[in-house]
């Protein structure tokens with residue numbers, strides 16, 4: 001549970017600071033008293049079991065849900081993120097777990113949705129050129145940007161959603177399981193991309209169940225468990241520590257499985 | 273960054289959007305035909321049902337009664353199209369959102385009553401009466417949007433209540449006499465009954481779409497070429513423009529054998545063109561399609577969803593009010609019957625027959641125009657056969673049912689072909 005991270009000239013000033021964020025859905029308290037800080041030029045990984053509240057936290061920051069209580073500071077100023085457009089205006093871009101694309105519109109229309117170039121006489125050519133450039137950066141394999149999104153594969157849609165988050169020059173990017181459906185090359189490109197935007201001084205929050213990806217890019221790993229903070233780790237923390245924190249017990253199904261397979265050797269070499 | 277994709281490097285000289293070797297590029301005339309067939313097969317029917325419908329209707333009715341295709345009958349048909357066509361245009365806006373307005377008929381009736389009461393009974397200038405009717409329409413649309421946005425009332429129910437309430441209001445302001453005649457010699461009534469374009473204007477206007485198509489087409493080609501994007505083949509552009517111009521000029525020539533092209537129909541076409549521009553070329557239109565396709569995704573993209581609903585419902589009711597004004601001028605009266613009967617369903621059926629989906633997110637302004645021509649052709653043909661309204665209602669009802677079935681089946685097919 002260490003707070004220090006790799007040396008990076010551009011980091012230091014916090015972009016986003018949450019204190020005491022709680023969210024109730026009726027009787028369910030999805031989040032209780034969450035604290036989180038993201039600095040510029042920093043990649044924070046948010047990990048936790050299914051239903052731990054990761055997506056809920058992201059949606060609060062994206063302005064999709066309103067917190068039941070708590071305080072959000074953006075670049076030092078307290079803000080209320082009361083709508084998605086407010087969050088986008090501030091420079092908070094999000095790739096949602098459920099992607100949130102309009103299936104009836106083509107790729108270009110989805111990329112620029114709500115932020116079209118020249119609103120009174122849409123500049124389709126400029127938008128299409130920008131779309132191709134963005135998609136190439138992500139090594140996207142998309143045959144045509146003029147087909148409706150409904151005709152794309154899951155991974156292609158995910159690439160479109162990621163490309164969309166980059167469009168508005170955000171200050172912080174939040175990616176909710178961005179690589180879940182991606183191929184090997186595309187996953188590598190997304191990880192490269194995360195490093196590139198980090199180096200440009202942006203903040204990144206990434207949610208992933210893939211510990212390898214998390215370790216590869218994260219400066220800090222924040223664990224949520226049952227809607228509460230359950231520890232902060234450095235990327236070189238051992239697998240055992242992380243899994244214990246995620247599941248809430250040193251003796252858990254993951255360790256039991258490992259024990260079974262390695263004959264009680266307690267394997268955790270992959271961590272270091 | 274494309275180390276893992278040598279093919280991209282090999283294709284560097286190709287247009288930006290032509291580098292994926294998997295996609296078949298339908299260039300040239302055979303290609304265009306093939307992609308049309310593919311689109312139809314996957315359930316993207318577009319204007320096809322209308323075209324087929326119109327041909328079948330013309331053949332059947334002209335066999336039953338040759339008067340059907342006489343120039344003057346077609347001129348009458350266009351006069352009739354204008355009033356309900358404008359209601360249908362408003363319906364397109366709300367259908368694109370996946371909502372509906374069942375009260376456009378009543379709204380048009382109310383607006384026709386407002387014209388009669390303010391203009392004839394109270395002696396106010398006609399312009400003020402028209403303005404009052406349009407504002408009433410806008411306010412009622414805003415009320416529907418308010419009930420939808422703030423109270424979560426489904427538009428189906430809100431406008432069903434509106435259907436009855438507005439009809440009541442229409443009867444109330446018309447009073448016990450129930451009918452007000454509008455002065456025959458007034459420009460408003462002449463506009464609805466006799467005013468047609470001079471030949472040279474109608475022929476000139478029929479040239480415009482083709483010309484604009486070619487001009488815009490060339491400008492777009494130039495921009496796309498300089499941006500290294502693929503361009504539409506010249507033959508297709510010119511071929512389409514030529515076909516369009518020839519058919520429009522022939523239609524105008526044929527109508528001019530009779531009385532000519534009604535100005536009122538010209539107004540409908542102008543409104544269709546304006547709405548088409550708004551829907552396809554502006555941010556507002558894009559937002560309408562986005563909200564109709566996936567409301568939550570649209571909201572998360574920063575679109576003000578409530579304002580989009582407000583604009584669509586207001587536009588729909590205002591257009592309904594305009595349609596009511598035109599129907600008053602067409603009938604030279606404001607009566608209790610205005611906007612009742614099959615007006616409502618005809619307006620909705622026209623939009624659906626023209627290819628606007630009831631499920632939201634698909635359709636176009638042109639669907640109102642083409643759909644209303646089909647509907648009015650049926651009703652005109654049946655009237656020529658001296659069938660009374662009982663049969664007319666049944667047949668129109670059946671046509672609407674068929675249109676909705678086609679829409680549902682096409683949607684199912686689109687879903688399975690990944691075209692949503």
Ligand SMILES: Nc1ncnc2c1ncn2[C@@H]1O[C@H](COP(=O)(O)OP(=O)(O)OP(=O)(O)O)[C@@H](O)[C@H]1O
Nearest residue numbers: 025028030048049050051052053054055056057097
């Ligand atoms: N809109 C909602 N209404 C009611 N309950 C909700 C809603 N959204 C989330 N929840 C509840 O909040 C809890 C946290 O959900 P959340 O989606 O944040 O989990 P997660 O950590 O993202 O899980 P996963 O790894 O499966 O994506 C769950 O118990 C879920 O049932």
Ligand SMILES: [Mg+2]
Nearest residue numbers: 054055056097
């Ligand atoms: Mg989640």
